[in-house]
Structure formats: C-alpha cells, structure tokens
Amino acid sequence: MTKMTLARPAKLLGPAMLAASLLTGCFSTMHYKPEGKYAKTLFDDEDVTKAVPHGEFTKLTVRYLGGGSYMTSGVVISERLIYRDKIVIKEARQLEPWSELDTPAFFAEVYEDYYWRDFLIHEVDGKPVVERIEQGTPGRDDTQRVATRGFNFGYPLRQGVRYFPRAMTPGFLLSVFPMKVSVLPQPVDLLKRLAANQLAAVSPDEKSFAYVDDMDAPSFVMVVDENGERRDPIPIPRVELASRPESDVNPYDRVRTWFNATYKWQRDSNGKWAAEPLAPVAPPAANPAEEIFLSERTGYRSCFTAADAHCLSNWHQASTDEVVKAVPYDPAQPMVYAPSIPMQAFGANIKLLAYETSSGIYSGYTLYFDSPPAQVMAEYAKRLESRRIPYVRSDQCTHKQWWPDCDDLIKSKLNIGPSNNYRLRDLVIDAARGPATVFILPDMLVSLLTTKEGGTVMRTAYRGKLPH
Numbered sequence: 001m002t003k004m005t006l007a008r009p010a011k012l013l014g015p016a017m018l019a020a021s022l023l024t025g026c027f028s029t030m031h032y033k034p035e036g037k038y039a040k041t042l043f044d045d046e047d048v049t050k051a052v053p054h055g056e057f058t059k060l061t062v063r064y065l066g067g068g069s070y071m072t073s074g075v076v077i078s079e080r081l082i083y084r085d086k087i088v089i090k091e092a093r094q095l096e097p098w099s100e101l102d103t104p105a106f107f108a109e110v111y112e113d114y115y116w117r118d119f120l121i122h123e124v125d126g127k128p129v130v131e132r133i134e135q136g137t138p139g140r141d142d143t144q145r146v147a148t149r150g151f152n153f154g155y156p157l158r159q160g161v162r163y164f165p166r167a168m169t170p171g172f173l174l175s176v177f178p179m180k181v182s183v184l185p186q187p188v189d190l191l192k193r194l195a196a197n198q199l200a201a202v203s204p205d206e207k208s209f210a211y212v213d214d215m216d217a218p219s220f221v222m223v224v225d226e227n228g229e230r231r232d233p234i235p236i237p238r239v240e241l242a243s244r245p246e247s248d249v250n251p252y253d254r255v256r257t258w259f260n261a262t263y264k265w266q267r268d269s270n271g272k273w274a275a276e277p278l279a280p281v282a283p284p285a286a287n288p289a290e291e292i293f294l295s296e297r298t299g300y301r302s303c304f305t306a307a308d309a310h311c312l313s314n315w316h317q318a319s320t321d322e323v324v325k326a327v328p329y330d331p332a333q334p335m336v337y338a339p340s341i342p343m344q345a346f347g348a349n350i351k352l353l354a355y356e357t358s359s360g361i362y363s364g365y366t367l368y369f370d371s372p373p374a375q376v377m378a379e380y381a382k383r384l385e386s387r388r389i390p391y392v393r394s395d396q397c398t399h400k401q402w403w404p405d406c407d408d409l410i411k412s413k414l415n416i417g418p419s420n421n422y423r424l425r426d427l428v429i430d431a432a433r434g435p436a437t438v439f440i441l442p443d444m445l446v447s448l449l450t451t452k453e454g455g456t457v458m459r460t461a462y463r464g465k466l467p468h
Helices: 015-022 252-262 320-326 373-386 407-414 422-431
Strands: 046-054 057-066 074-083 086-092 094-097 105-112 115-124 127-132 155-158 161-164 172-175 180-183 198-202 208-212 220-225 263-267 273-277 315-317 336-339 348-358 362-369 437-441 444-450 456-463
Touching: 074 094, 074 105, 086 094, 086 105, 086 115, 086 127, 198 252, 208 252, 220 273, 252 263, 320 336, 320 348, 348 373, 373 437, 373 444, 373 456, 407 437, 422 437, 422 444, 422 456
Parallel strands: none
Antiparallel strands: 046 057, 057 074, 074 086, 094 105, 105 115, 115 127, 155 161, 161 172, 172 180, 198 208, 208 220, 263 273, 315 336, 336 348, 348 362, 362 456, 437 444, 444 456
C-alpha cells in the first residue's frame, strides 16, 4: 500500500487552511486523544466533522485543534482519505471522487516536493494504490491548471476518460484502468503563432484531435495527429456559442455538441482524418481575397489551402523564397499562401496571404501588396461604400490621442457608444500601432500599414461582432 503523509507546519498549508489557523484565538496546550469510529486514523487533537464512504474508501473532513502559542494555535480543516482503517492520504487541499466510474477512485491535490501535485487513488487487488498524475514541471505557464468550480480535476470526455486543459497547451487526457496520461500533441511550428489549444473532438480511432482557438467563440478548426502532424486550420466565421453553463455543467459539452452538429470525421485522399463539413460549402465570392476584409460572415466561408478539397484550388502553399521576398522580417511563417496565377485585391497585386494570430488572441488573414497604402485604402473604401457597409477610419478622428476621439462617428455610423467601451477602445489602439490606419466595421477591425519597401500590409485585427 502506498501512503502519502505530509508535515503540518503552517508554511505548507494552503491559503484557506492558514487563514483559518491564524484567525482563531489561543488554545490550551493540553492535548486530547481522538475517540469514536475513526480514532485509528486520527492523531492527537483531531476529530472528524464529516465522513463520506465510497466502497472501502472513506473521505474524512478532519479538524485539527492546535495547541501552543498564539501564533501556532487554531483550527485547521483538511481532507483525509482512508481505506478501511488505514490512512492513504493524510492531508489534501482538495479531495474528490471520480464520480463517473463504477469502481471507487479519488483525485487528490497534495503538497509534495514544494509543489501542489495531483494524484489518483484507486483499488487494485484489494489494496489502495496512489499514483501521481505526471503532467510536466509544476509552476510553468504551460502546465497551469484550467478549471472551473465543480471541475477541479478535468472534464468528463467519456466513461473512464477526463480532459485536462492547460493554459498554454492542449493539455492531456487521463484514462483508467490502468491509469494513463496521454499528452495531446501540439505542432511545434504554431507555438506563439496560433492559439490552437482547445480540444473540440477526438477521431474514432482516438489518434487524431480537432482543436479550436476558443471554447466560447471558435473561429477555426484544425486537426492534429497523435505524432504532431497537422492539417492547416480552416477558418470559419466566429461562432458565438451559448453562454457558459452553471459551474456543475461541463462547459466543453457545448464545443463538442457544436462540432458534432457541424462536422463529421472522414479520411481524406491521403488516408488521414479530416473534419468534413456536414453542410454544403458555399460557393466562393467573386474575389475571395477581398471578401475576407469586407464581411466576416461571408469572407470566412472560403479557405485558401490547396491541401483541403473544400478550399480554393487556385492558391498554393507559399515557398520559402516567396515568403522571404514578401515578408523578410518573418520568413518562418507556417501558414502562408500565394496565388497560383496573378491576382489583385483592392486594385493592387497580391504577393502573399497569411493566416495568423493578431492582437495575441484573435486570428485572421493578412494580405501583402506591393502598392502603397493610400492606393489600397482608397479602393477599400470604395468597396465598402458600394456594399453599403458602414465604417469609421481612425484617421478621421479629430484628436490624435491614445484612443482616437471617434465617439460621435462610431455611435452614428455603427450604433455603438464607445465612451465606456474599454474593450473596443483597447482593440483599436492595439490595431493602430505601427502606426496603422484602422477601419472599424460592424464585424471587423482592419488595419493597413506601410512596409519598409513602401508596400502595404492589410491585417484582420479582430473579427466577429464588435464588443458593446
């Protein structure tokens, strides 16, 4: 039997435990012996305030009445797990049963080796087994716990499997029995370039995974194999899923329900899993490269990777030479496309089209032209006006401060009063860096920036319904 024991010094207690300890008054230095049903699993000055049996296991809520000086006396509440009449976990900050299983099993968060670590406790051949859930070096950003109240130890994926998302990576799957940690693959070339770290679905053979960028408003779907090989992300109009449910409802169910209603798993011509749209793909716009900067709803129904049968066929993955010529300051961009025949957008020749993260959060397309911004902006404005798409230009504002004084324009043209809309303000400020001219549309922010060579970079800084 494996047994976890911990020292009781205040420096090892969790914040809540420590606060409870310090807020109480002086206690006598007299000690008393525990009594009752669980006396064999208690130490001096301890008693049980709650006991919940789970098969041969019992979860105890233990109260410790410390003695000694003012600074060390008080009441400490902790969780303890026992198996029959033996201690398995002496002191845990969190201790919960794996409720979906037919066989009793517990998660425990225990202080060990200067870190709070997660453990799984279950029974094997009539004995309790404690296994540490190995998930990388604690304290790193990419191993930070992502959980909501009610789901401290992962989210149910299916019977016997839980999904543990992480702050900077897709996280891992935990399965039983036996316990197995499966770290979800993350393509190396997308690190710090695209936030593809939310699991939306698992292929039928459980060897490929569909990721989205956001569990509340996904804007692309990308399939990654267990070896890290990926398909290009397929951008879609941002989907506003229903509001997050109550804390006791799995929030990832919304993403899986949406994926299953929108896609099906199907092998492509290379025998690899792909997310196949269930609805017919809409025909492309007259000029798809222009449309992605005119309407988020219609522009992102087209995609440009020739590797996907549903995307446009007259584009190709840009070669290294093509990228170096157009984007010399970032030649390693992984998702860059070039027209297979000469093409124009907004009266200028297209050099490259890239899909990337903007503002560190949102993703969208970036167009590279060899024409100056004044020419591209003039043609862009004509397209917006001919389509009767309302817009405000940041360079139309009367005051050139951090936040352009566009209140009246935005309110009259877009029906948004941004005086107290700090999120919209911050989005526009960030998009205007460079400096750049920002076009504020009802469902998009588009920035235009001059390159060192005198060309133009046209970037989607934000897409989706503008924040109100």
